[in-house]
Amino acid sequence: ILNVEQSPQSLHVQEGDSTNFTCSFPSSNFYALHWYRWETAKSPEALFVMTLNGDEKKKGRISATLNTKEGYSYLYIKGSQPEDSATYLCAFPDQTGANNLFFGTGTRLTVIP
Amino acid sequence: DTEVTQTPKHLVMGMTNKKSLKCEQHMGHRAMYWYKQKAKKPPELMFVYSYEKLSINESVPSRFSPECPNSSLLNLHLHALQPEDSALYLCASSQVILVSSYEQYFGPGTRLTVT
Numbered sequence: 001i002l003n004v005e006q007s008p009q010s011l012h013v014q015e016g017d018s019t020n021f022t023c024s025f026p027s028s029n030f031y032a033l034h035w036y037r038w039e040t041a042k043s044p045e046a047l048f049v050m051t052l053n054g055d056e057k058k059k060g061r062i063s064a065t066l067n068t069k070e071g072y073s074y075l076y077i078k079g080s081q082p083e084d085s086a087t088y089l090c091a092f093p094d095q096t097g098a099n100n101l102f103f104g105t106g107t108r109l110t111v112i113p
Numbered sequence: 114d115t116e117v118t119q120t121p122k123h124l125v126m127g128m129t130n131k132k133s134l135k136c137e138q139h140m141g142h143r144a145m146y147w148y149k150q151k152a153k154k155p156p157e158l159m160f161v162y163s164y165e166k167l168s169i170n171e172s173v174p175s176r177f178s179p180e181c182p183n184s185s186l187l188n189l190h191l192h193a194l195q196p197e198d199s200a201l202y203l204c205a206s207s208q209v210i211l212v213s214s215y216e217q218y219f220g221p222g223t224r225l226t227v228t
Contacts, residue, residue, distance in 0.1 A: 004155075032213040043117065044156075044203070046216035089155060093213035099144060100169055100210070101217065103155035 002026055004092045006104035013080050014112050020076045021107040023090030027071030034091040034101060035064055035075055044089065047075075080111040115140060119204050119220035127228055128194060134223045136187040136204030144168075144210035145187040146217065147179060148203040156203055162187060163210040194227045201225070 005024045013019045025033060032051045038044040048057040053068040061078045077084055087108045091101035117138045126132050136145065143164050148156035161169035162181040170179075176198075178190040187204055201224050205217040 034216065036219075041221070043221045044205075044219040046218070049214050049216050051214050098161075098168075098210050099207050099213045099215060099217065100146075100158055100161055102158070105153075105155050 002102040004104040010108040030068040039086040117220035134189040142206035146205040150201040
């Protein structure tokens with residue numbers, strides 16, 4: 001079992017604020033880092049899969065960065081909207097590199113209108 | 114079609130019942146997964162199928178029995194469950210298992226309650 005940690009556990013922000021949260025993972029044997037968004041009563045949805053140190057990915061107002069040497073990834077949301085309210089999960093493949101994911105506990109984001 | 118469907122959405126069963134959960138995808142993915150998610154915990158991997166063969170069983174009790182009849186369908190057969198098995202059961206698929214840079218596509222889950 002791999003130790004994947006996320007912080008903070010929960011976050012409340014006002015609509016229009018920008019926010020960010022962190023995923024920490026083992027820095028040895030890195031293969032990929034996944035970010036998923038999970039809205040209540042819906043399916044978890046992939047946001048990004050990051051594979052290279054220094055990678056930056058962007059989808060609309062959401063972006064992510066990756067530092068494989070120190071074992072962390074940041075997820076940024078610019079100008080949060082109520083529809084961004086969800087749990088954001090990062091996941092790390094197992095040590096063989098196969099796509100068996102170990103998930104962090106998630107950051108629960110609530111955007112207050 | 115990037116949808117993974119799961120049935121039923123909700124299931125209540127007694128400890129002596131036998132029931133099955135069903136998962137389907139039509140994306141041509143050859144890796145399919147079962148996860149268990151308890152409240153306020155992350156999803157935990159239970160089983161992985163690769164090209165319809167069981168690839169990984171993460172020390173799951175035998176009262177859970179997976180089956181992959183074909184490349185689009187994944188079942189989880191349940192028998193003699195315990196109340197602590199109550200959880201959300203998620204199914205997912207990805208193109209292949211051996212490439213960890215492929216995103217997984219998830220179904221909405223089956224909420225199971227064991228009484």
